[in-house]
Amino acid sequence: MGLKVGDVVEVRPAAEILATLDGRGELDGLPFMPEMARYCGRRLTVHKVAHKLCDTQTGTGLRRMERAVHLTGARCDGSAHGGCQTACSMYWKEAWLRRVEPGTAESDAVPDGRLLALLEPNTRRPPGDDGGERYSCQATELLRAAPVCLPVRSLGQYVTDVRTGNAGPLRTLHALLIGVFNRVQAVSARVLPARLRFKEGRRWGFLRPGLRGATPTGTLGLRPGELVRVKPKAEILATLNERMLNRGLGFEEEMARYCGTVARVQARVERCIDERTGRLLTMKSPCITLENVVCQGVHSLNCPREFVPFWREIWLERVTT
Numbered sequence: 001m002g003l004k005v006g007d008v009v010e011v012r013p014a015a016e017i018l019a020t021l022d023g024r025g026e027l028d029g030l031p032f033m034p035e036m037a038r039y040c041g042r043r044l045t046v047h048k049v050a051h052k053l054c055d056t057q058t059g060t061g062l063r064r065m066e067r068a069v070h071l072t073g074a075r076c077d078g079s080a081h082g083g084c085q086t087a088c089s090m091y092w093k094e095a096w097l098r099r100v101e102p103g104t105a106e107s108d109a110v111p112d113g114r115l116l117a118l119l120e121p122n123t124r125r126p127p128g129d130d131g132g133e134r135y136s137c138q139a140t141e142l143l144r145a146a147p148v149c150l151p152v153r154s155l156g157q158y159v160t161d162v163r164t165g166n167a168g169p170l171r172t173l174h175a176l177l178i179g180v181f182n183r184v185q186a187v188s189a190r191v192l193p194a195r196l197r198f199k200e201g202r203r204w205g206f207l208r209p210g211l212r213g214a215t216p217t218g219t220l221g222l223r224p225g226e227l228v229r230v231k232p233k234a235e236i237l238a239t240l241n242e243r244m245l246n247r248g249l250g251f252e253e254e255m256a257r258y259c260g261t262v263a264r265v266q267a268r269v270e271r272c273i274d275e276r277t278g279r280l281l282t283m284k285s286p287c288i289t290l291e292n293v294v295c296q297g298v299h300s301l302n303c304p305r306e307f308v309p310f311w312r313e314i315w316l317e318r319v320t321t
Helices: 014-018 034-039 113-123 155-163 169-191 234-238
Strands: 009-013 043-049 052-054 063-064 068-071 096-097 149-150 225-230 262-273 280-290 316-318
Touching: 014 113, 034 113, 155 169, 225 280
Parallel strands: none
Antiparallel strands: 009 043, 009 096, 043 068, 052 063, 063 149, 225 262, 225 316, 262 280
């Protein structure tokens, strides 16, 4: 379809989408999830062209995705997946969409029970060894939907970023330079003795944790709508262990870009699906998400996936007005 950022599309009626799906409710390995059914017949704007994505399961880098986009405001609410609060930006195959021509009337959103009857059973995987319930969603199946790795040297991806409007030329060049630098650092960390590595072989941003062993905790009792400020980078690094974790939750270079900024609390997160296993995890200590704070992909070659980062309360401070 040659879609670009800002194009208006209409999600096809349920019956037409059903005709594109296999017995698992998938197209090219990508599930159409029950949470997506409510958008059938609606008109939405292309937010990003999803031609690539980060592999957050096995850490292989970027993967190539074919004929898919992200739509503005269309994030998963987890209602069919145990109340998962990850709020992933959903993937929409072009076959599930059609262009909106000027002057055309909206389609009638005719419900089709056959679609949900197919989708809902496929939100579950076989139980784990412990007998616990496991889920299947777009995030857990992304390596099947995007099986081909996309190396830094694949220059076509940067042309696509600019041509589709995912990123401007300067932003694309910036991301490319960071990507090349990080690959060089990774090689140096493998082959050079520690004394010869630049900045200890760390990735761009040069985050260095301040602890070994147990990490501290802190609670503010934050609620949606409250104003908070992300603490300075040095203060956050002082709460992280050698694996850049605070009680199992990671802090990354993309998150460090928000240090010092003010945002409103969007939600307290208590449940999320483990992409690797499909298990629904319940957090011992709730995390926080912030309004309009997403991973911009600057440190991951402009990946358009736009994860919503999870924040420990110890990394935030209330803003009093």
